[in-house]
Amino acid sequence: MTALLELDGVTARYGPVQALHGVSLAVEDGQIAAVLGANGAGKTTTLRAISGTVRREGDVRFAGKRLAGVGPDAAARRGIAHVPEGRGTFAELTVWENLRLGAYTRRSGLKEDFARVREYFPWLEERRAQQAGTLSGGEQQMLALARAFMQRPRLLLLDEPSLGLAPLLVTEIFRIIRELNEHEGLTVLVVEQNAHIALQAAQSAFVLEVGRVALSGPSEELQRHESVRRSYLGY
Amino acid sequence: MVGFAERLGMKRKSAVGTGFSLPVIALIAAAAIFLVIGSLASNIFAQQTVAGLAQGAIFGSLALALVLIYRATEVINFAQGEMAMATTYIAYQLTLWGLSYWLAFFVTLPIAFVLGALVQVTLIRPVQSSIIAVVIVTVGLFILIDGVVTWIWGADLKFMKAPFGNTVYHAGGVAFSRQDIGVLAVSILSAVVLWLLFKFTKVGLGMRAAALRPAAASLVGVRVNWMLAVGWGLAATLGAVSGLMTEPTQFLQPTMMQAILLYAFAAAVLGGLESPAGAVVGGLALGVFLNLIGQYVGIATPELRLPIAFLVLLLVLLVKPTGLFGRKQVRRV
Numbered sequence: 049m050t051a052l053l054e055l056d057g058v059t060a061r062y063g064p065v066q067a068l069h070g071v072s073l074a075v076e077d078g079q080i081a082a083v084l085g086a087n088g089a090g091k092t093t094t095l096r097a098i099s100g101t102v103r104r105e106g107d108v109r110f111a112g113k114r115l116a117g118v119g120p121d122a123a124a125r126r127g128i129a130h131v132p133e134g135r136g137t138f139a140e141l142t143v144w145e146n147l148r149l150g151a152y153t154r155r156s157g158l159k160e161d162f163a164r165v166r167e168y169f170p171w172l173e174e175r176r177a178q179q180a181g182t183l184s185g186g187e188q189q190m191l192a193l194a195r196a197f198m199q200r201p202r203l204l205l206l207d208e209p210s211l212g213l214a215p216l217l218v219t220e221i222f223r224i225i226r227e228l229n230e231h232e233g234l235t236v237l238v239v240e241q242n243a244h245i246a247l248q249a250a251q252s253a254f255v256l257e258v259g260r261v262a263l264s265g266p267s268e269e270l271q272r273h274e275s276v277r278r279s280y281l282g283y
Numbered sequence: 284m285v286g287f288a289e290r291l292g293m294k295r296k297s298a299v300g301t302g303f304s305l306p307v308i309a310l311i312a313a314a315a316i317f318l319v320i321g322s323l324a325s326n327i328f329a330q331q332t333v334a335g336l337a338q339g340a341i342f343g344s345l346a347l348a349l350v351l352i353y354r355a356t357e358v359i360n361f362a363q364g365e366m367a368m369a370t371t372y373i374a375y376q377l378t379l380w381g382l383s384y385w386l387a388f389f390v391t392l393p394i395a396f397v398l399g400a401l402v403q404v405t406l407i408r409p410v411q412s413s414i415i416a417v418v419i420v421t422v423g424l425f426i427l428i429d430g431v432v433t434w435i436w437g438a439d440l441k442f443m444k445a446p447f448g449n450t451v452y453h454a455g456g457v458a459f460s461r462q463d464i465g466v467l468a469v470s471i472l473s474a475v476v477l478w479l480l481f482k483f484t485k486v487g488l489g490m491r492a493a494a495l496r497p498a499a500a501s502l503v504g505v506r507v508n509w510m511l512a513v514g515w516g517l518a519a520t521l522g523a524v525s526g527l528m529t530e531p532t533q534f535l536q537p538t539m540m541q542a543i544l545l546y547a548f549a550a551a552v553l554g555g556l557e558s559p560a561g562a563v564v565g566g567l568a569l570g571v572f573l574n575l576i577g578q579y580v581g582i583a584t585p586e587l588r589l590p591i592a593f594l595v596l597l598l599v600l601l602v603k604p605t606g607l608f609g610r611k612q613v614r615r616v
Contacts (some may be wrong), residue, residue: 099502124504135497138492149492152485153504160503 051096051109052077052235055202059105059259060090060097067093070106070258075203075252080229081234082246082267084280087254091239092133094256095205096236099249100121102255111202125153129201133208135192139181143172146180146191149200157200164232165194168224186217193224197232204228206238210245218242222249243280255280300491307607311564318571322457326440329457331574339462339570340470344556345525345540345547346562347474348518353556355494355514358417362424364544366402367522368537369394370395371429371530372436375443384444388527392520399519400512407515410506433537439534446527451470466528473524477517490514503607543587546570551597564607 051074060068065181068090074208075081081093097104100119108115110126117129120130129150130136138146145167151158166173169190175183180191189209196204209225210218222245247253247267255276263270272277322329345367352360359364370391375388402499406424410416446592447465451458471605481487492500493510501507533539550569569592576583576591583591601607 101498101502120498120501121504124502130502132499132502136496136502138495141488141491144486148485148488148503149503152489152492184327195503208411211510244399253565 050077050112051075052111053237054107054109055098056107056109057096058094058097058104060093060102060104060109062102063091065100067259067261068097068104071097071256071259071261073254073261073264075235075237078229078233079237079252080238080250082243082250082253083237083239083256084243084246084253084276086279089256091256091258092207093131093209093259095130095237095239099128100143100206101130101132105217109183122163124199127200127202128205129139129196129203130205130206131192131196131209133211135188137180137188138191139179139185141180142176143180143183143191144176146195147198148170150195151200153199158198161198161200163260165197168197169194172276186213186220188219189213190224193221193228197228197234202235204234206236208239208241209239210242218245225249243276247281290350311568314568326455326457327578328575330459331578332469332509332571334463335571335574336567337466337570338574339550339567340467340563341525341528341543341566342546342550342569343563343566344470344473344521345543346551346566348521348525349437349476349547349551349560350554350556350559350562351518351521352516353551354559355416355490356411356414358414358421358547360515361418361421361544362402362428362517363421363522364540364547365428365432366395366399366519367529367543368540369432370398370519370523371526371535371539372432372441374527375436375441375530375535378443388446391523391527394518394525396516400516400524403512403515408449408511411511429537430469436535436537438537443530443535447531462531463607466531468523470528471563473521474559477521478559480517486510486513487598514597545589546592546603549574549592553597553599553606555606558606558608561606561608 053075055071055073057070057072058068059066059070069088069093081216083094093102096102098108100115100123110128115123115126118126123130138149141149147162148158151161171187172191172194180188183191193209206225209221213221224250225236225238229236238246239248247270250267252265253267253270254261255270263273263276272282318332322332327450345363348363349359350366352358352363373394374387374391377390382390402424406420407417410420445462447462448546450461452461458517481491489500490503490510490513492503493505493507494514497507525543529543531538546569550566551562552565554563554565572595573588573591577585577588
């Protein structure tokens with residue numbers, strides 16, 4: 049197994065506030081990996097540092113190549129789909145326009161991709177012309193996944209896909225994430241507050257504390273780990 | 284939960300629903316019916332309406348240029364009129380070099396596009412993080428263009444060939460000048476082409492995405508900075524159309540677009556600043572309104588045209604700040 053994504057001593061700051069103090073982690077090709085941690089631990093910033101949405105220092109390697117000084121649009125072109133906090137949905141645009149934007153970096157294959165997306169989200173077909181902002185929260189999260197998938201990425205960065213959703217919907221979202229991973233070979237790095245469901249879906253996980261990886265390993269191991277259980281799983 | 288984007292002061296706009304509300308549509312329909320009935324009843328009314336539409340179409344196309352830039356960057360480009368004037372001089376120069384009017388027209392449009400994009404890249408982009416700095420740069424640009432054009436071509440009036448000739452059509456006792464019809468047609472056509480571009484092309488979609496949510500747009504691979512440059516290019520192109528359509532009545536002089544810019548600003552506010560359709564409708568409405576009021580209201584002398592336009596602007600800001608087609612913007616902080 050080779051690492052699709054490697055971070056080595058990555059730091060990032062917002063003005064005077066240092067958010068990442070040297071994050072090192074590796075995500076294997078074809079894996080689902082979870083990033084856990086308390087509020088302000090740097091989970092979101094880690095994803096932002098990878099996609100280049102925040103200025104970072106340190107080494108980020110993607111598919112064996114260094115991503116140096118690469119902004120978000122260039123990261124997207126290299127095969128990194130980042131679904132940010134708040135889902136990055138264009139509320140004013142239609143469902144179809146959102147999907148079309150997902151495939152913005154490519155010139156062809158739109159129809160085939162939409163056909164594949166439809167297998168996972170059959171309801172999108174009849175909602176094509178609907179304004180995305182009028183979808184429910186769960187539908188918008190699915191649209192965000194569908195849009196990311198239209199990008200045909202190698203790596204999917206998901207920021208809190210469960211945020212604000214009912215438990216049943218959260219289960220459904222993670223079921224689809226697992227399907228995309230298994231059937232399409234999509235590598236996923238997911239940030240989650242809901243450690244329980246994230247550890248169930250992921251093969252490996254990283255626990256961030258104050259901008260550093262405090263703990264990492266296979267999900268089953270972390271699930272049994274004393275401090276993870278107490279801090280994040282609540283039993 | 285407050286996201287990092289919000290903590291960093293990045294805006295997240297959320298406005299759902301189209302800008303077309305029923306009362307506004309009813310209002311426009313009522314106005315249209317009034318104009319049709321008035322035109323059937325009176326020849327002068329009909330003539331003034333058509334002339335007003337032609338004037339208004341020019342306001343509308345320059346207003347559309349303002350709206351394009353405002354939507355993307357929330358800045359009013361005070362140099363928009365001067366850019367239009369400068370590109371009209373370029374067309375004039377091309378005709379001096381022997382090109383026919385319409386050939387010069389169509390050669391000028393891509394030149395205007397490139398110049399507009401170049402202005403964004405070289406002058407606006409370095410300061411674009413500060414709205415006030417951008418505004419100051421556009422004011423400086425206004426003065427710069429004015430100076431350069433006067434230096435090259437002089438301040439005296441210049442004339443181009445009349446693009447539509449001087450034919451006057453008569454229909455049922457009403458005289459329509461071919462020029463008015465032509466100006467109206469060219470202005471509306473350019474707005475429609477722009478709409479098609481935004482609605483049905485990939486670059487149009489990218490521009491809309493970049494204007495709505497720049498951060499999210501860059502995450503799907505849209506080069507937001509390039510989209511801004513393209514936006515300035517398109518605005519300058521549209522400005523060139525408005526300048527060239529102004530020339531037959533105002534002739535060429537460095538100040539030709541200054542009043543037009545103010546009317547266009549009033550039209551854009553009337554339409555709702557964020558709304559391209561609003562800019563066009565606002566322009567047409569303002570043009571017709573000013574013409575009719577000038578014809579039928581004694582005290583509305585030509586000297587008062589501009590003040591009246593500003594009265595309209597002021598009333599809109601007081602009564603309905605979002606304009607005819609604007610949407611109330613909900614901003615989550």
